[in-house]
Amino acid sequence: MDTIEVKELTKFFDKDVKAVDGISFSVQEGEILGFLGPNGAGKTTTLNMLSTLLRPNGGTATINGHDILTEPDAVRRSIGYVFQDPTLDIELTGRENLDFHGRLYGLDRNTRQQRIKEVLELVQLTDRADNFVKTYSGGMKRRLEIARGLLHYPKVLFLDEPTLGLDPQTRRSIWEHILRLNQEKKVTVILTTHYTEEADYLCKRILIIDFGKVVVLDTPNKLKERLQGDVVSLTFKDTAAIEKFRPLLEKKEWIHKINVVASGNNYAAMSRMMQTSPQMVNSMVDNEKTIQEETSPPKDTEQAVFEKNIQFSGEQCSKCLNLLLDNGGHRIPEIVKLAEEAKVILESVELRKPTLDDVFLSVTGRNIREEEGSFIDMVRRHRIMRQARGKPTRN
Ligand SMILES: Nc1ncnc2c1ncn2[C@@H]1O[C@H](COP(=O)(O)OP(=O)(O)OP(=O)(O)O)[C@@H](O)[C@H]1O
Ligand SMILES: [Mg+2]
Structure with a gap:
């Protein structure tokens, strides 16, 4: 047993x-x-x-x-x-x-x-x-x-x-x-x-x-191993470039899958919010009530620590596409040429093996870093992070 x-x-x-x-x-x-x-x-x-x-x-x-x-x-x-x-x-x-x-x-x-x-x-x-x-x-x-x-x-x-x-x-x-x-x-x-x-x-x-x-x-x-092949990660100058380039990639039958990489939307929103009003965020957790007014910006380095945590979990990129394909190394020149012809600026091209992030995306159709929880869940998470770092929270 x-x-x-x-x-x-x-x-x-x-x-x-x-x-x-x-x-x-x-x-x-x-x-x-x-x-x-x-x-x-x-x-x-x-x-x-x-x-x-x-x-x-x-x-x-x-x-x-x-x-x-x-x-x-x-x-x-x-x-x-x-x-x-x-x-x-x-x-x-x-x-x-x-x-x-x-x-x-x-x-x-x-x-x-x-x-x-x-x-x-x-x-x-x-x-x-x-x-x-x-x-x-x-x-x-x-x-x-x-x-x-x-x-x-x-x-x-x-x-x-x-x-x-x-x-x-x-x-x-x-x-x-x-x-x-x-x-x-x-x-x-x-x-x-x-x-x-x-x-x-x-x-x-x-x-x-x-x-x-x-x-x-x-x-x-x-x-x-379920995801056979390679991942080619493309970083673009802006999201408009992605919108322009993606349909061209979709026509290539040798690309098995195209995924938009997470932007850490809610964390980014949260992070922005902390810039304006950390007290407001805490009060939302405590009372689960709507935002009433803005208060002063944070005076400590919390923002920096918060950003570091985001960075570690890899939630930085808002302008990326991941392509799943065979023989990625051989296909890169073709992808770069296609971008040049379409006058789309590629900031970087990276070749790698599939990770568990790719697996998650492939089996669920969603990105694990999209943070689908409610806003209150997200705020709660921030409070846990504060407590883990020994900072007081209002109870
Ligand atoms: N006591 C509760 N009353 C009502 N809904 C709840 C309660 N506990 C959890 N839920 C809801 O059940 C779902 C699953 O929550 P759960 O806490 O198990 O998720 P989780 O996978 O642990 O998430 P996280 O990564 O945020 O910790 C969520 O939609 C959550 O809002
Ligand atoms: Mg949980």
Whole structure:
């Protein structure tokens, strides 16, 4: 029997919208399975059902042989959960946060001490264990949450967006910690992410989820092999150039697929908004009410950090076309000539192998970076990023 077996799991919050729409999959012992999907795809809702926090409207699942519907206590003992939203008490020290969690699980004093020592070593926080969490960096907080999730020796760990809002270097270090606990402690992991590079690096298999449904489930390599051929990425001077050139490319039968690369629309809109009114953004999350008035621009470097996060997730290009074709290298001169004849300015031409971004686009018809969530979802995400970096938010 697999460690996790999920059958037709379904959740709807209102009659028309199924957050999770009858998904089935299984996870083998010791595997890291990635849930890759855009905002609102149903990732957190699935984890919440598997961890017995939400009751499904249909279907069921077993974890470690225990049914989530009929044996919730046994399921909870089998799992650790690192939530998408930070849940540490920043007025306590790292050790105190862990101790509190150990008490909740009924661990006696000696066991708590020994396990706290062990998990702190695993995430390399021993030196900072007795400092207040409010003095920790975003990456240290995330590592402490992972340590906390492991304290009761769960066989299964759910990591919901483990590196959201972290800088690339910290993100890398969290990846190494996840791999280490998976290898050393033999913990089976489901992790959710909308970072394709994260799923590619960490996961033995990737489940692409979109609109609450499983779109594909396979190893990263097999997913990429589905897209036979090369990708040629074209960057143009402006979007008018794309509009002019695309119909010409569409006539070429040797181009299998033409994709417009994401512009990070909502993040860009969000970023613009932060330039004018960060307070307004926060108040929208708090009250979910409409914008009333503009206030002063941000005075710190938040904008710069925010942009950096966008950059890392590759959401910079608003003037690109990706072409999927065979023998890309041989076709490039032909593409350049076509652009010259059409008097379209090409700023760059890049040849590469398909990535998981291309796979996502190909199987869903949408770009994972298009961020289809509501505006409020997007604002919430910004708040999580603020919290991950230790900045206060209004509650
Ligand atoms: N408690 C709730 N009440 C109503 N709708 C909800 C609730 N929780 C989630 N939803 C909706 O269910 C859908 C799936 O949400 P979910 O949080 O599972 O997405 P996700 O894949 O985790 O997205 P993200 O990447 O933004 O975290 C979304 O449309 C969301 O708005
Ligand atoms: Mg989520």
